[in-house]
Amino acid sequence: MEDVTRRHNEKKKRIKAARDKMMKEKNKEKGLVIVLTGPGKGKSSSGFGMVMRCIAHGMPCAVVQFIKGDREIGEKTFLRDRFASECKFFVSGEGFTWETQDRERDIAAARNGWQIAKEQILDPEIQFVLLDEINIALRYDYLDVHEVVEFLLEQKPHMTHVCLTGRNAKPELLEVADLVTEMTLVKHPFRDGIKPQKGVEF
């Protein structure tokens, strides 16, 4: 065997041993509070990728879209048309906030969405709840972050996963989350005059 190959294989063996040991210690189960934030692309699409995984495992899901509104976006069509019994889909927002220009209406929509969200999280059948773009509603104080955090800490069933997306997640929410990813924008085609692409952005 070549020297480089042998060294590579030995190194891999050590990594595997360390990893096996680590994985043995990771034995707790818990419904996670997942926050996907940051300005980069991939927050909602990652949330919907997890919904796909849950459906595959027979875990009933619910999605509440807080801000994106009633545009005909791919994930909504997909889940509503084909997976209505596996994943409940609710839309509370009426479009991005810059489209509505009506703070009172935005607040009413956000509060309505949060009401639905609580019901879905409390539903013992539901195992994964995606609160898409809720961070925008929290950021503009359409919803009180303390109310949301308190509910997640005190009323979320132990094994239910809740995923909250949207940029500018509040520190209070990050504090109670189990898993946080910040999507950092390194490059975006907008800068080169390319419009949002079907299948990629919506």
Add this chain to the structure above:
Amino acid sequence: MEDVTRRHNEKKKRIKAARDKMMKEKNKEKGLVIVLTGPGKGKSSSGFGMVMRCIAHGMPCAVVQFIKGDREIGEKTFLRDRFASECKFFVSGEGFTWETQDRERDIAAARNGWQIAKEQILDPEIQFVLLDEINIALRYDYLDVHEVVEFLLEQKPHMTHVCLTGRNAKPELLEVADLVTEMTLVKHPFRDGIKPQKGVEF
């Protein structure tokens, strides 16, 4: 109307005008090279979220999994069982590299995956190709990054999207990408002894 509400609405109106103008200038269409990298959670799940969007829009897809191997992961079951005609699914890797401990076999698997990937990208029917975890194969030089970059620049059909995931993406790849997100790990439940959760991690 309250003062704060009026000021909010006026600000929103200005943002909307600026945004409408900007969106008018974003009128180019292009098949994107998308790179999702970084140590945080959400790279593969975001890739699969885009596959979901593409299927919803009737855009045929292909997935090549380079490293994750033949584990029964949710996204594979989901796409193979339910969307075989909308999304072709190929597995080239035999597990994470620390599982295989055999560099020659890893290289052979990666080269096989890249061969399939090229065929799928060149297929005029296919509109979105997800090369899941290919960055790992590139990082360990199982594949030559220059060969991959050259192919993307010179042979990828203009309107085909290609999404490449995996941590430690090479600078040469970032250079030619249209869209790059770095998934930054802020918090991960592994640290608290929680094992990978079904529906969330696989």
